[in-house]
Amino acid sequence: MASGEALLSEIIKCSNFAAIKHKNQRRKDPESTPYINHPIGVAYILTNEGKITDLSVIQAALLHDTVEDTDTTLDEIKEQFGDEVAGLVDEVSDDKSLSKMERKNLQIKNAPHKSYKAKLIKLADKLYNLRDLKRATPEGWSEERVQEYFVFAFGVVAGLRGINDSMERELDKLFKERSISDS
Numbered sequence: 333m334a335s336g337e338a339l340l341s342e343i344i345k346c347s348n349f350a351a352i353k354h355k356n357q358r359r360k361d362p363e364s365t366p367y368i369n370h371p372i373g374v375a376y377i378l379t380n381e382g383k384i385t386d387l388s389v390i391q392a393a394l395l396h397d398t399v400e401d402t403d404t405t406l407d408e409i410k411e412q413f414g415d416e417v418a419g420l421v422d423e424v425s426d427d428k429s430l431s432k433m434e435r436k437n438l439q440i441k442n443a444p445h446k447s448y449k450a451k452l453i454k455l456a457d458k459l460y461n462l463r464d465l466k467r468a469t470p471e472g473w474s475e476e477r478v479q480e481y482f483v484f485a486f487g488v489v490a491g492l493r494g495i496n497d498s499m500e501r502e503l504d505k506l507f508k509e510r511s512i513s514d515s
């Protein structure tokens with residue numbers, strides 16, 4: 333078991349790595365929030381609401397968009413943070429060479445087959461994005477597009493259920509507000 337100091341040092345190393353990699357990226361909200369707010373927010377949902385203390389989950393949450401959205405390679409993640417963290421980042425990354433529709437369909441199809449740790453990260457990721465959508469509409473998004481994202485997220489979350497009551501309850505509140513259900 334790593335000491336508290338070692339854990340802290342690993343978390344700061346990941347945060348620093350992600351901040352450097354996302355430095356030129358902004359969120360799509362009207363304020364153009366720095367992108368790094370998202371991975372840090374996902375990691376915070378996991379610790380604060382999900383009560384997750386597993387280091388590899390928090391590291392992978394902080395790094396979860398570096399491979400998908402920046403020039404970072406999985407080999408780089410492996411070299412810096414080890415095989416387990418790289419494996420988790422790989423599990424939660426979309427293949428950007430596919431069309432958007434293929435990527436979205438694959439997320440729904442593959443969600444039930446993800447590892448427990450990857451499912452936790454995906455739950456927190458969707459919870460963050462849905463809360464963010466509720467807070468501010470991304471530039472250029474119609475109300476219809478916002479609703480479509482909620483319906484898509486509902487489909488992904490369906491395949492992630494049964495692992496974290498607290499995050500799932502919060503997601504269900506958001507789906508209920510938009511009248512999204514199985515029926």
Ligand SMILES: Nc1nc2c(ncn2[C@@H]2O[C@H](COP(=O)(O)OP(=O)(O)O)[C@@H](OP(=O)(O)OP(=O)(O)O)[C@H]2O)c(=O)[nH]1
Binds near residue numbers: 481
């Ligand atoms: N709600 C919200 N989302 C924003 C904002 N800025 C960037 N995003 C990102 O936009 C993605 C959802 O937008 P889409 O149009 O559906 O997907 P795309 O960017 O992959 O084409 C999410 O990425 P993703 O996690 O890679 O996509 P996914 O896994 O949810 O499909 C989300 O993190 C913002 O201000 N608000």
